[in-house]
Amino acid sequence: MSDAMTGFELYQPTDVEQAVDLIGRYGSRGWILTGGYDSLDWFKDRVKAPQAVIDIQGVAELRGVRPTDGGGIEIGALTTLTEVTTSPTVRDRFRLLADAAGEVASPQIRNAGTLGGNLCQDTRCWYYRYGVDCYRAGGNTCYAAAPDAQNREHAIFGASRCVAVSPSDTAPALVALDAEMVVLGAGGERVIRAEDFFMEPAVDITRMTVLEPDELLVSVRIPSTWADAHFYFEKVADRNSWDFALASIAAAFKTDGVRVEDARIAFGAVQCTPRRMTRVEEWLRGRALTPEGVDAAAALASKGAQPLAYNEYKIPLVQNLVKRALRSV
Numbered sequence: 001m002s003d004a005m006t007g008f009e010l011y012q013p014t015d016v017e018q019a020v021d022l023i024g025r026y027g028s029r030g031w032i033l034t035g036g037y038d039s040l041d042w043f044k045d046r047v048k049a050p051q052a053v054i055d056i057q058g059v060a061e062l063r064g065v066r067p068t069d070g071g072g073i074e075i076g077a078l079t080t081l082t083e084v085t086t087s088p089t090v091r092d093r094f095r096l097l098a099d100a101a102g103e104v105a106s107p108q109i110r111n112a113g114t115l116g117g118n119l120c121q122d123t124r125c126w127y128y129r130y131g132v133d134c135y136r137a138g139g140n141t142c143y144a145a146a147p148d149a150q151n152r153e154h155a156i157f158g159a160s161r162c163v164a165v166s167p168s169d170t171a172p173a174l175v176a177l178d179a180e181m182v183v184l185g186a187g188g189e190r191v192i193r194a195e196d197f198f199m200e201p202a203v204d205i206t207r208m209t210v211l212e213p214d215e216l217l218v219s220v221r222i223p224s225t226w227a228d229a230h231f232y233f234e235k236v237a238d239r240n241s242w243d244f245a246l247a248s249i250a251a252a253f254k255t256d257g258v259r260v261e262d263a264r265i266a267f268g269a270v271q272c273t274p275r276r277m278t279r280v281e282e283w284l285r286g287r288a289l290t291p292e293g294v295d296a297a298a299a300l301a302s303k304g305a306q307p308l309a310y311n312e313y314k315i316p317l318v319q320n321l322v323k324r325a326l327r328s329v
Contacts, residue, residue, distance in 0.1 A: 005043040009052040016184065019056045020216055024186040026052045027213040033057070034078060035113040037105075038121050047131045062116075062218055065089055071224035074182075077116030077217045081170075082107070084115055094222055096231035096250055100173035103235045106242045116217045118170050119181075119197070122208055123272070124244055125164035126150055135161045135205050144308075151308040153246060156315065158271035160202035163308060165269045169235060171198065172250035172266035172274045179222045185215035194220075198273035208272075226252045226264065232325040235268075236317060245269040247314055249321040253329050260284045265301075265325065270314060277301050280322065289326055298322040 008031075013019040023030060031050035033039050034057060042048040056062065062078040065087045073089055084090055084101040091098045104110055104118060122129075123136070125144055133139030144151045145163050154163040171194070179194040192210060199207045211217060235248040248268040254261040263284045265277040280301050287293055298319040305315050 004046070005040075006046065006049040008050050010055060011052060012055045012058055014058050014060075016059055016061055016216075016218060019054060019059055020184055020186065020214075022052070022054045023216055024214040026050075026054070030054050030213075032216065034117040035080075035109075037109055037113055038117065041129075042122075045129070045131065047129060056216075068221060071227060073222050075115055075220045075222070077119075077219055078114050081110040081113050081115060081118060084170075085110065093224075093227040094177060096177060096226075096233055096252060097170060097173045097222070099231070099233040100170045100235075100248075100250060103233070103248075104169045109242070115170060115220060118168050119174070119220075120209055120211065120217060121167055123164035124167045125154070125162075128164060136164065136201075138206070147309050149309070152310040153244070153269070154308055154311055155271045156305040156307045156311060156318075157275055158200070158273065159306065160200070160205070160272075162201040162205050162272060164201075164272055166198060166208065166271070166273055167244050167269070168274070169245060169248060169268060172248055172268040173233060174220060174222070175266040175274045175276055176250040176252050176264040177222050177226050178264070179220050181217055182219040182221060183211060183215050184218045185212060191221070195274075195276055201272050226254075229254050230329055232328045234321055234324060236321070247317045247321060249325055251325040255329060259286055259288050260329070261286075265322070267301075267318065267321075270318060277322075279303070284326075289329060294323050294326045297326060 011022050029051040031053045033053050033055040062076040064076050066074050068074050081101045081104050085098050127143040128134050128136050135142050144154050155165050174194040181192045181197045183190050230253040232251045235245045237243040237245050250266045252264045263281045267275040280297050301322045302315045302318045
């Protein structure tokens with residue numbers, strides 16, 4: 001690491017068409033810049049050396065929170081995390097996302113960091129980011145999975161060669177809210193469920209999302225399905241600010257006052273993608289939340305976990321986060 005960036009061409013499009021054209025022209029040789037915090041670390045460490053940087057901060061149409069038909073909302077990908085957190089519409093009807101966005105890093109970073117950037121950022125695995133030739137970087141081993149490796153922050157679910165986790169705080173909230181990602185590329189627009197937006201390592205170990213090199217995330221749509229539900233978000237990290245989650249939970253519940261009618265529960269930082277707890281959701285439907293039921297749901301949430309040498313603590317952490325979410329109802 002030298003803190004010296006390699007040279008690149010800088011482009012600053014002012015509308016979506018220009019941005020998509022440049023992204024399509026450079027493909028994997030280009031780099032999309034939004035808030036820039038994660039990007040500059042990559043460049044200074046010389047792990048990434050793009051031929052062109054496409055700074056899309058000037059594309060005004062990618063900003064803002066606006067209503068959609070049916071009572072939902074659409075949030076531009078360049079909307080800052082502070083704007084998401086403070087938006088009256090988001091706070092009043094979809095507070096789960098506002099709470100999640102408010103837990104990202106620090107106030108200074110939230111003022112510049114964007115929703116799209118938080119969703120599309122690369123993993124924080126120390127080995128990968130510092131330039132070793134691991135599976136994700138095109139090599140033939142996972143250094144973090146070794147018995148003596150630094151793997152306290154890594155996955156306990158869904159590992160397939162790579163044990164890195166998704167670092168996004170807002171991703172679990174959007175999965176729980178049944179959100180959709182609107183993506184634009186040379187082939188036109190496509191809409192992707194939030195749950196399907198993140199790439200499983202068993203499918204493509206080199207990518208964190210299903211975005212193709214010539215595509216741009218332009219907005220996030222949240223339907224009214226979970227508007228005004230009971231929400232719970234909690235992030236556990238080593239520090240209260242400027243830190244990534246060791247585990248986080250985003251949950252939405254609908255009840256009739258006695259029983260759970262429906263539920264959405266998603267975890268962050270426990271596998272490579274946000275982890276939807278579908279078995280827990282199915283088990284909860286139609287049940288009253290007795291103390292015994294809460295314990296049973298928590299045990300079900302950790303079923304199938306495969307901890308590494310130094311992250312077994314995440315199993316009781318997952319269980320306790322489920323208990324805290326259910327007790328909040």
